[in-house]
Amino acid sequence: MGQYKFTTVEEMPPLAFSLESTRKIPTGSWRHVRPIYKEKSSPCEIGCPAGENIPQYFDLVRNGKYEEAWHKILEDNPLPGVTGRVCYHPCEGQCNRGPYDEEIAIHNIERFVADKNFRNRNLPRSGEFHKSEKIAVIGSGPAGLSCAYQLARKGYRVVIYESEHEPGGMLRYGIPHYRLPKNILNKEIGDIKSQGVDISVDSKIGGNVAWTELEKYDAVFVAVGATSSRKMEVDGEDLQGVYSGVEFLYELNNGRKPKVGNRVVVIGGGNTAIDAARSVLRLGKKVTVLYRRTRSEMPAVPEEIEEAEKEGVKFEFLVAPEELTGNRGKVSKIELIRMKLGEPDESGRRKPVPLRNSNFTLPVDTVISAIGEAPDLSFLPYSFLKKGVRIFVDENYSTGVPGIFAGGDSATNPNGTVVNAIRAGKEAAISIDEFLGWRAKSDGAPREIVKPEEINTFYFPHEKRVKIPRMKVDSSVSTFKEVNKTISDAQALEEVERCFSCGTCLHCDVCMTFCPDVAISKDEAGEYVIDYDHCKGCGICVNECPREAMELVEEETQWV
C-alpha cells in the first residue's frame, strides 16, 4: 500500500485505512512522571556487617550459578563457609519477609554456596601484585584474614604473623568442631593464601618476632583478637577444676580432652559459654549453664541456645557466682546469689541486681567461666591509645600511629562476632589502601533501604522457611562431628525463591507484563529498556514491581 498517502485526494486510497503503526506517534509527550529502574538496598545487606550483596548472590543461586554466587560473596567475605555456619546472621533479623511470614534462612544459603564450592579453588583473582607497598597483619583470626585477603585483592603483598602453630585464631581455637569443622576453615584459609597472602605461623610479635621487624612494612593491621578470659573476680577462682571457657575450648580444639567431673557448671551467657556447655555434653557429662540475667538477654545466638537445650544442657537464670570453695585444692562448691532485673544498662539490656540474702550453694567439681574475653596487648611497644582494655581506633581503624591500624576484638567497638571482625578487616583494608594513596574514598550517596510495606506481597504466596537438616540429638551429643548439615540444591532453590530480593531487579518481567503502552522491552543483554517516546508515565510498572526496584520521578516540565 506504499502508493497511498493521506496528503492529496489523488494520493489517498478509496477508503480510509491505516498505512502504518502508531509507533510514529510520540505519546510519551503526555507523560508528567517518568518510571526509572532504581535499585535500592535490601535491609539484609545493610544488616550484614560484612556487607555481603545478598540479593545479588541469591539471584545467582536462583540461576544455578553457584561459582558466580561464591565469587559474589567473596567480594566482601573470604570466609563464607565459616560465617554460613557460625554467624549470628543479623541480616535475617532485618529481612522484610520476617513480618510477612518467616525470614529467609540467609546463612544457610551462604553455607550452601560455600559448600558447593568446597572443592573449587578457582577464585576471582583480581590481578598481580601491582602495588609495591607491603603490609603486615598481626593475627590470623577473622579480622586479620579478612583484611589480608582484601589487601591482596587490591594488589598488595601481605604477611600475616600468627603466634599459634596454625592460622585461624578464635575460629580454630575458640569454636568447637561440631559447629565449625576444621576442614572448612582450612579450605577457606587456603583460598585466602591462594590470593598471595603469606601466613607466618609460630610468629609471636613481641615474642619470637620483634616489633621492629614490622618496620619494613608500609602499614600494619593489628588484629590479635580477645583471647584472655575475663576473671569472675570471686574467691576460689584459682582452684583446680576451674577453667576459663577460652582455655577449655582451646584444649579441645588442640585435640586434647580436658578433665571434667560429673557436676559441671558453666558461668556466662555468650557463645563461648554455650560452646563450652555443649562440648561438655560431648565429653559425656551433664552440664548446667548459670547466667545472671534471663534467657532473652543472653548474647549467644538464639539457635545455639535452643540447640543446647535440645541436647540436654540445663539453664539456671538470674544467678551469679559469689564464691568457689574447694576441697584439697579442688573446687567442690559454688555459692550463688539470686538476681533480679533492674534498669537497662548502656547495652540496653536490663541490669541484674543481686537479691539480698538469696545465697545458696551447689556442689560442683568443674566450673567453666565464660563471662567474656579481653585482648592481650602486652606485645605493643608504644603507648598506643587505649579505651578500656582495647586499642582505640577511629572510624577508619587508624590507631593514631601513622600506618598502624587495628580492628576486630582487640580494638574498640568490637562485638565479639566473627562477622564483625570480617567487616573490620574489610573496612580497614579500604582505609589502608587509602592511607597508601591508592584509593580515594568514594562515598556514593547511600541507597534507600526497602521497607517491608514497599514490597508487593501479592506476588509472594506464603511459604515456610527451609528446615535446617540436623544430626539427631542422640547422636549429636556423643560426637564432635558437625551437627547441622548443608541444605540440598532443591532446598536452596526454594529458599532463594522465597527471597523478596528487596530493591534488586530479578528480571521477573512484571513491569513489562503490565505496561499498557508496550513501552518496556528487553535489550540483547536482557536488561529492561523503557521507551520514553511512548511511555505515558502511568506508573503501573513502578506500582507493580514486586520488590521496589523502580521509581517514579517528576518530569521536568517543558513549555513548548
Add this chain to the structure above:
Amino acid sequence: MGMNDTNDLRKKNGLMHPSVDKVLVIEGTHAASHAVRLAKVQVIAAYPITPQTGVVEKLSEIVSHRELNAKFIKVESEHSAMACCIGASISGARAFTATSSQGLALMHELLHWAAGSRLPIVMVNVNRAMAPPWSIYVDHNDSLSQRDTGWIQFYAESNQEVLDTVLQAYKIAETVSLPIMINLDAFVLSHTSEPVAIPKQEVVDEFLPERKALFKVDPAEPHAFGALIGPEAYMEMRYKLFQAMEDAREVIRRVDSEYSEKFGRSYGGLVEEYCMEDAEIVLMTSATAVSTARIAVDELRSLGFPVGLMKVRAFRPFPVDEIRELAQRVHKIGVMDRNISFGATGMIYQETKAVLYNASVRPKLFGFIAGLGGRDITPETIKDIYSYLLNHDAPESETIWVGLKSGQEVRPEGGNASSAAFGQNENV
C-alpha cells in the same frame, strides 16, 4: 395472442437467446434468488419481512439443496443482516441481503457504513410503503429515503430485469467499489409470476468472474479500516465516494451493453426510452409503472398523440446527462413519482428539476404523485397524466396528486400553490 406473437415476445424478452438455460415462470423475489445463485454469492444474511420473504425462503432452499455454496446467516434483524454483509464483504467475499421498507430503514446507519467502506454489497429491496399506518404495499419512499447513503439504486420493471440487474449489479459494484440496491415493487413484482429466462451458469461465470477484492481484512497485510479521521482528510474521502458514483454512470452503461452482448437483454443503462421518436411530451417514471405506461403510450400513439416514455432505471447515480439530452428534444416532461418528500415534492421530479436548472434548454416540467401505499397505477391513470400534460402549458402546482380521494377538488388557488390533484373527481 398467437403462437408467433408469443415467440416474438419471447425473442424480444431474450427468452430464446442461446445463453438461456431454462425459462421459469417465477415471482420477482425468486428471480432475485436465482440471480444470487448464479452470481455465486458466498455470504447471505437476511431477516424476513413481507414482501421480501420469497427471496430468503427460496435462497434457503437453494443453499440447503447445495445449489449454491454459501453461508446463509439467518440474523435477528436487518441491522445485523447489513452488518454481516459488511463483514463478509470486507473479508473479500461476495455478499447479499434482501429487505423491504422498515427493514431498510433499520439498516440506515449501516447503509452509510457499507458505502463509506466502499463495499460491493448487493441488496434487493422490495419497495413497500413506510408505516405508520402499517402498509405492506408498494411505494418508493423506503428506498428513496436512503438516497444519500452512497448506494447505487436501480428500479426494476420486470422479474427478468430483477434477475438481470442483480447480475449486472455485482459487476458494477465490484468495479466501482460501491454497494447497490435493486428495488422491485411489492407484490406487483415480488408476488407476481412471470416467465424469466435463467441464464446458463457458464455464461454468467464468463460475465461475472470471482470477486477480487481491492482491500480486505487480511492478516498477511493488516490495515485498520474506518478509523478516526480528521477534518484534513475526511472531505477527500467523501470526494472519493462522490467520484466513484460519478464514474458509475459510465460503468453502468458499459456493463449493460456487455450484458446485452452475452445475454441478449439490455436495459439502456441508467434510463430506457420508449417511443421517443418525434415525441413532444414525455413521461418519466420508474419500476412497474413503466410497463403500465408502455400500454398507455401505445394506445395514445395509435391515436396520434406525440407522446413518449422514459424509464428511470438508476436513481443513483442520477441520469443527469440523459435527462439534459432529453430536454433538448421535447416540449414537456412529466415526472410520475411513487413517493413523496414531505415539505418538497416527488423525489424524481425534484432531482429532474434540479438537473434542468443549469441546462441550456428547459422544457416545462410537471410533477405527479401516484400509487402511494399500493394504490393501483392503471393505464387509465397514466393516460390521465398524459392528458393533463397535453392540456396544460404549465403545471398548476409543484405536486399534482393523481387519484386522490377528496370531496372537493384539490385545486390550487394560484400558481404558487404547492399541490393539485386530479383523477378521482375529474375525467380529463
Add this chain to the structure above:
Amino acid sequence: MGQIKYQLPPEEILSPGHFACPGCGGTLTMRYVLKALGRKTVVVIPACCWSVIDGPVPYSAAGVPVFHTAFEAAASTASGIKAGLEMQGDHETTVVAIAGDGGTFDIGFQALSGAAERNEDFIYVCYDNEAYMNTGIQRSSATPFGAWTTTTPTDSPKAEKKKDIVQVLAAHHIPYLATASVAYPDDMIAKIQKAKEIRGLRFVHVFSPCPPGWKFEPEDSIKISRMAIESRVFPLLEIYDGNDYRLTHEPAGSPVRDYLKMQGRFRHLKEADIDVIQKNVDEEWEGLKGKLAYSMKVHKSNNSVRSQDKEVSLAKAQSRKGIKRNVR
C-alpha cells in the same frame, strides 16, 4: 513456587503510540488478547474507547487487521467476517470482536444475543469498564450499584445492580464463556488461547479498570483489578455450554470496602451502602458456589483451571453438539 510470574507469549503485536489514557485496562486487554491469538487474527471494533485508542488514520496500533464498525454491530460484523473468510477457504484466521460494555450490554446486545444463539464462530471479548467512558463516563447497564457517573451524580448514584451479562450469555448455551482480569494475565491468556481452539461463539468478559472514569491514579489499575477479583466482586470463571461452571482462581474474600475505597466513583457511599454492596457480593458468591458445586456433581469437572488438562477440555469442547467444525 516462589514469586508469581507470568509467562506470556513473547511476541508484541500491539504497537506503542496508541491513544489510550495512561493505565488503561482496556488496552492491556487488547495487548493480552493479541498475544494470545497471534497475528492470524482479525479484530472487529464497534464504537468504544478502542475506536480512538487504535489511532487515527493512517495509523493503527493493533498490528492485525481491524475493522471499525457501528456501535451496535460488533457481533454481527464479526459473524459476517468469519463467514466470508470460511467461504474463501480460510479456516485458520481467528475473528475476534472487542467491544466495551456499552457495545455489549446495551446497544450491541441484540446482535450479540443473535450471534450467540446462532453459535457464530468467533470470539467476543468485552472489556468492561462499567460505563460509557469514551463519551465521558455515562452510566451503562454494566455500571455497578452505587457508582457515580456523569449521568448518575453523587446525590443519586446508580440505584440498580449491574446487569449479569455472564448469566445472560450462559443462558444462550454458548460452548465457552469466561471471565478474566488484566491483573491475572496468565489466566486471561490461557482462557483466550483455549477459546481460540474451540469453535462456536466464545465470550470472554474482561474486568478492565478505567482510571479517569473510576477516579483513581493510573498506577493502581492492576491493584484495583486484583482487589475486585479477591473481594469476589468479579470472580474468575469458565462456563462450558452455559451450565458447566469452573472457578479458575480462588478469591481471598477480602472486604469489598477496600476495593470501593480506592475509587473516587464510590467516595460518596456511606457505610450502610457499603454493607449493602458487601451483602450483594456475598449473595452472588453463594449463588455461584451452588452452581460450581452442581457442576462438580454433574460434570465431574475439576474446579481448577490450573490443574486442568487443556487437551481434555479441548476435546470436550469440540465434541459438543452444534459446534461447526468446518463449512462445507
